[in-house]
Amino acid sequence: MEGVGINGYLGVGAVLFVCGVVCMATKRNGIGVLMGVELVLNGANVNFVAFSRFGHLGLDGQVAALFVIVMAAAEAAVALAIVLSFYNNHLTVDVDRADELRG
Amino acid sequence: MGTALFTVFATVACGAALAVVLSQNVVRMAFYLVISLGSTAGLFFLLNADFVGATQLLIYVGGTVVLLVFGVMLTASGPFLTIKSSPGDLVQAGVVGGLFLGLVAFTVLQVDWEANAVKLERRYGATSLERPGYNQHGEGHTTRSLGAALLGARFDKDLGRHREQPSTGYLLPFEIVSIHLLVVLIGAAYLARAKRRVSPSRDA
Amino acid sequence: MMPLLAAETISGYLSKEWELPEVWALVAAAVVHVALLGAFFGLPALVGIWAERKVAGRIQDRLGPTRVGGRFGWLQSVADGLKLIQKEDLWPTAADAMLFRVAPYIVVISSFSAFLFLPFSDTWVAISLDVGLFLALAILSLEVLGIILAGYSSGSKWSLFGGMREAAQMVSYEVPLGITAVIPVMIAGSMNLNEIGSMQSGWFWNWFVFRDPFTLLAFFVFFTVTLASNKRAPFDLAEAESELVGGFHTEYSGMRWSFFFLAEYASMYFVSALAVLLFLGGWWTGLPFIDDFFRTSDSVAMQYLGRVLGFAVLMIKASKLVFLQIWIRWSLPRLRIDQVMTTCLKYLVPISCFLFLGATAWSLFLPGRVLMGTQPGLGGRVADAALVELNESSGSEAAFVAPDAVDVAASSLTFSSKGGE
Structure with a gap:
């Protein structure tokens, strides 16, 4: 790891995070939005592990990353169930069509 | 060696993440997502976090993304599902995202990590690792x-x-x-x- | 312990003996790895395909291949390979061409790189990590992704059905696979495959499969689950020929098709070797006088010979399991997809959870007691050592002496278990 300091990893984390946010904002497919969430969480994970290596976080950073991964899996399962339920009711996964509660 | 590997993994991870955003086909997005997450696992290995890397591969790549693709297959009405977003949305999101990335990068570069590490070490002792x-x-x-x-x-x-x-x-x-x-x-x-x-x- | 096949070992040797610069030594080490893995990827596949045909023939009262390469058709697989290489590389117009072309590579690379973590004999391992088993299972689980992508991108309903079945099946079968693989890990107190293997030395009743009734059953559950995770009959729903033409590889031909085939046989071999390492005593013959004769020998050559013997033993054991897989394929009818899911979710998951709890309870309440043998697993020994330490140390300090004691005990036992080094 000679040469690459914490900044490189934080940069990668930032790019992943921003890509995830843009993905969440632009995709109209419900599953595409989910993928954006995964990217965001992944960017956060890169930061956690980078701080655990270079910062003062120690193993705590890695534990946090593990919890994030598990949470992401749980989130994906529930969100996918919601998307499937939505598909059952509307025959589409286009999130722009979820406008029944609009006033 | 470490730098070279970092460059490869970082480039692939960021490139694939961009491809996720730009691609319109959901299954291709899932494929790029896998590549991005896999290279991130590589970054974790470089950071000596081998267990986190392995978990990332097993749960994220082998489990979550497979689940997502499964969801795509269950909800696909045509053979290759594409729901296009409007170009206006894309441009708007791209501008906002670019500004946000600039903000985050600026913040990261503003912090003096070396001095911080020294300060923290003085207060709490050496890193436990x-x-x-x-x-x-x-x-x-x-x-x-x-x-x-x-x-x-x-x-x-x-x-x-x-x-x-x-x-x-x-x-x-x-x-x-x-x-x-x-x-x-x-x-x-x-x-x-x-x-x-x-x-x-x-x-x- | 220095793993013999590790990149550092090879490159260190090269840069010392031949005075190569470090970068080139690492490159050379990578070449060695690729060559060895290529051999291990190709050879079992070649032999396995031939064996599959021969065994299938015999079971169906036929002769199987008899012409190419003499009486037993030894070279049948080579002939097949030559035919497949010559075929035109094509894809259907309806396919998503990029994913269609990439999918076989994902399958091949994942089943190929899983071999990196497999110890072929004592210390004959390329990457000896604490997370070895976990990582090997993780990388093996990436194979399913290639299959799903292949099924989806073919643009054919048969392939799509095959891919969906594969996705549902694999995601479910990962659960019992993980739980049953954790049982030997818990007994050994390590996820390093080399350590798990070296802990089963001595008489064959020291093998984890004979340790207690729960591990005995766990082995059979593990074997069943690996059948499913390799899409072998009776769980080969993803390619069910009688309903789905060819399942996920309906649209594939030539070299790309044979990549799926090669990957299937390589991972058959890999999971068999994994089962041998986890349950069936790894590279030990099970007869300590033979193993110890080589292991305690003074001469390096004899120790090396012992490793070669261990390599042969591992190969033979794994080949027997592969033979068993082939036998099962040609004996049992295929299950329906709902039966496959029922088998996993209603039977195998609860059974493996029960076995895991049972094996835990056995280690907890009957520490040091095993079904037939006399030697407890390392997990029990570490716990005993920690308990002794706990009793000796007094009062408030005990709470944080304990981890120390466990760690020290673990490391000392780890070294003592590799006594021959």
């Missing part, structure tokens, strides 16, 4: 310490150092996550259970 008597980087020794930390014992903090009280572990969060996963299991099964489809022809 670099203390003598605790060989973390030797052979990828995170597994045993991580497992102990999840059960409440902190090898990395308490080993070879006298403490009045043992450091706190992660037993409670671990249990909460277990319960949470059980709840998620039941909840997802409940949400996705087969229901009567609302279609005009069969509507009673």
